[in-house]
């Protein structure tokens with residue numbers, strides 16, 4: 001089930017999405033229609049199925065048609081997968097930041113951070129390791145960069 005927490009941030013409407021999106025979720029009902037620029041934070045969206053993708057695109061393409069501005073931040077790993085394989089998944093909305101999976105070399109702990117897409121570009125898609133919060137070891141990016149960032153390399 002999709003959940004949406006709404007707040008106002010510097011005059012912009014902000015919605016934090018969580019849970020899952022499938023055939024039972026009507027985004028227009030859960031999020032509502034924004035009256036101005038909307039920032040969509042997707043950090044806690046854990047799963048989206050194929051019908052969920054259709055529901056997602058129906059909602060955001062309607063916003064696009066209505067000339068409403070929207071941006072995405074902290075696209076979760078599940079959504080990064082979709083934006084890489086589904087054409088026009090973001091419906092013209094810029095993706096400001098994405099979730100990044102890391103895995104510790106020493107203790108195998110998985111962790112997720114967020115990174116701005118402009119930083120990924122400036123690092124030329126070479127992601128530096130981060131420190132493991134559990135054992136202090138080195139945690140490396142736990143995916144294939146060419147695939148994970150492929151949507152950023154499209155013109």
Ligand SMILES: [Zn+2]
Pocket residue numbers: 104105106107108109132133134135136137138
């Ligand atoms: Zn560790």
